[in-house]
Amino acid sequence: MQPTETERCIESLLAVFQRYAGREGDNCTLSKREFLAFMNTELAAFTKNQKDPGVVDRMMKKLDLNSDGQLDFQEFLNLIGGIAVACHNSLLVKTPSP
Ligand SMILES: [Ca+2]
Known part of the structure; x- marks a missing residue:
């Protein structure tokens, strides 16, 4: 049976997380360096528009719930979920109301 679109999305998120988490140290978590690499590669459209170089640092601190x-x-998914909600909201704003 072919995986559904949703199942493929979940697999992709897992694969991306594991690829970056496996670079150094604990391969089940993203270190700050791994997180930076992830942001600069996978979310480059977001990071290159940030003039403040500390923004990714602060995001990491905010996302790291257990410090x-x-x-x-789970913490990584909070980021993805937050971005997805922001995208969803901006689409809602752009859609003219009837
Ligand atoms: Ca943590």
Whole structure:
């Protein structure tokens, strides 16, 4: 059976997380360096529009709910979820009301 679109999205998120988390140290979490690499590669459209170089640092601190200096998959999903909600909201704004 072919995976559904939703299943493929979940697999992709897992694969991307594992690819960056596996670069150094604990391969189940993103270190700050791994998170920076992820942001600059996978979300380059977002990071290159940021004039403040500390923005990714602050995002990491905000996302790191248990303050262990690492982002686990749950913490990573909070970022993805937040971006998805922001995209959804901006689409709603752009859609003219009837
Ligand atoms: Ca953490």
